[in-house]
Amino acid sequence: MRTWKNDPVLFAEKFFNWTAHEAQKTILRAKGQVITIAAGRRFGKSEAMAIDSLFYSFKHPQTIQFIIAPTYDQSTVIFETILKFLSKSPWQGLIEKIKYSPYPILKFLHNSEIHARSADKYHNLRGRKAHRVILDEAAFIKDEAVYEVIEPMLADYNGQMIKISTPYGKNHFWETYMKGLEGVPGYVSFQFPSSANPYISHEFLEAKKSEYGESSLRWRIEYLAEFVDEQDLVFPWHLIDSVVEDYQIPVSKEDNSVYYMGVDVAKYEDWTVIIVLNQDGKLVYFERFNRKPWSYVVNRIADVQKEYNAHGYIDATGVGDPIWEALTEKGVYLEPFKFTSQSKQQIIDTLRGKMENKEIVIPRIPELIDELRYFEYEMRPTGTMKLEARYGYHDDCVMALALAVYGATNKQEAKSFNLDIV
Ligand SMILES: Nc1ncnc2c1ncn2[C@@H]1O[C@H](COP(=O)(O)OP(=O)(O)O)[C@@H](O)[C@H]1O
Ligand SMILES: [Mg+2]
Numbered sequence: 001m002r003t004w005k006n007d008p009v010l011f012a013e014k015f016f017n018w019t020a021h022e023a024q025k026t027i028l029r030a031k032g033q034v035i036t037i038a039a040g041r042r043f044g045k046s047e048a049m050a051i052d053s054l055f056y057s058f059k060h061p062q063t064i065q066f067i068i069a070p071t072y073d074q075s076t077v078i079f080e081t082i083l084k085f086l087s088k089s090p091w092q093g094l095i096e097k098i099k100y101s102p103y104p105i106l107k108f109l110h111n112s113e114i115h116a117r118s119a120d121k122y123h124n125l126r127g128r129k130a131h132r133v134i135l136d137e138a139a140f141i142k143d144e145a146v147y148e149v150i151e152p153m154l155a156d157y158n159g160q161m162i163k164i165s166t167p168y169g170k171n172h173f174w175e176t177y178m179k180g181l182e183g184v185p186g187y188v189s190f191q192f193p194s195s196a197n198p199y200i201s202h203e204f205l206e207a208k209k210s211e212y213g214e215s216s217l218r219w220r221i222e223y224l225a226e227f228v229d230e231q232d233l234v235f236p237w238h239l240i241d242s243v244v245e246d247y248q249i250p251v252s253k254e255d256n257s258v259y260y261m262g263v264d265v266a267k268y269e270d271w272t273v274i275i276v277l278n279q280d281g282k283l284v285y286f287e288r289f290n291r292k293p294w295s296y297v298v299n300r301i302a303d304v305q306k307e308y309n310a311h312g313y314i315d316a317t318g319v320g321d322p323i324w325e326a327l328t329e330k331g332v333y334l335e336p337f338k339f340t341s342q343s344k345q346q347i348i349d350t351l352r353g354k355m356e357n358k359e360i361v362i363p364r365i366p367e368l369i370d371e372l373r374y375f376e377y378e379m380r381p382t383g384t385m386k387l388e389a390r391y392g393y394h395d396d397c398v399m400a401l402a403l404a405v406y407g408a409t410n411k412q413e414a415k416s417f418n419l420d421i422v
Contacts, residue, residue, distance in 0.1 A: 023044075053078070063131040064113045261304065312404055350402065
């Protein structure tokens with residue numbers, strides 16, 4: 001018989017006044033050594049994991065659980081949720097201490113502990129032992145972190161691992177997910193769309209679906225929790241990861257370096273993006289703004305061009321054209337680039353090729369990385385490819401990057417042109 005002592009669902013109802021929805025019940029009652037849960041955004045992953053870790057902690061004195069997330073901020077989300085639940089519950093009397101520094105730890109009187117850690121500096125986790133590890137947004141934690149450091153943490157006690165996430169490429173998360181589907185002993189896997197959570201607004205979900213399009217990558221990955229084939233992606237996610245490095249921008253101009261610039265000019269609701277690469281293909285400057293007067297746009301582009309003495313291309317399609325002209329009149333010369341399906345395809349192909357050859361490096365700019373991930377080809381009714389971000393997406397960062405890369409590729413011409421005007 002299920003009682004609160006053996007069932008996390010009843011435990012949560014009785015002591016935390018929290019009623020799991022049906023899909024959360026399935027997860028909370030699952031048994032397995034490695035449990036992998038692919039679930040859409042706002043499914044209720046963090047709340048379910050908070051309850052899950054609390055139940056385990058009460059049931060198993062003298063155990064250590066780690067909640068590990070890709071970043072420090074994310075790791076504190078479940079931790080804060082746990083504290084929020086405890087604050088309204090009789091169980092808060094069992095808290096021995098709460099520490100926040102150097103990282104969050106919750107210790108109960110019966111000596112079970114919950115630690116919250118981030119996986120970005122995963123080497124710091126080396127040598128820690130755990131009875132149980134919960135990976136929140138697991139798919140965004142690097143393979144190396146999981147295989148080299150997190151899995152070995154469980155070796156001492158033959159511990160349990162729970163991974164919960166929206167999907168992201170085909171990495172460790174995908175691998176354990178598949179093992180569960182294939183019935184490998186000890187592995188259990190689930191997949192739930194965001195709509196499984198009855199507590200979020202279904203109008204919101206419907207709006208997202210029509211905004212992005214039912215067949216869009218973003219809808220399928222983030223809300224349906226589908227694993228998408230890398231071949232359906234213009235920029236496979238492992239490819240994006242392979243060119244991302246941690247560094248600060250802007251990187252100041254070096255005397256001996258040559259710089260290449262790409263500018264995508266805002267049309268209606270989108271953004272103007274200015275990107276500068278150095279001669280090694282490293283992104284050294286990024287700027288993005290919208291809803292600014294024409295003169296502001298011209299001045300910003302002119303200032304950045306002068307700052308780096310950069311060569312390159314500017315989108316001269318539509319409203320981009322008068323901007324290009326105004327710059328030229330100011331003595332700031334960038335090559336005009338007219339976007340067509342073919343010309344876009346060409347610069348996107350060049351960008352992808354450069355990424356494959358590791359000839360470019362970008363820092364962690366969330367807007368840029370997000371646009372690269374979801375950049376997709378859309379079929380026209382005529383059957384030809386239309387290379388464009390869908391409505392509701394932006395591709396301005398990608399196009400600015402592609403223009404800068406294209407400028408660097410055509411540098412012979414750019415240089416000789418420059419000599420002409422000197
Ligand atoms: N069982 C539940 N009962 C009530 N509200 C819930 C429940 N599970 C999730 N929610 C609510 O749904 C939203 C998303 O939950 P969250 O755990 O943050 O999702 P995720 O981590 O999947 O993004 C939050 O507003 C949360 O309070
Ligand atoms: Mg969450």
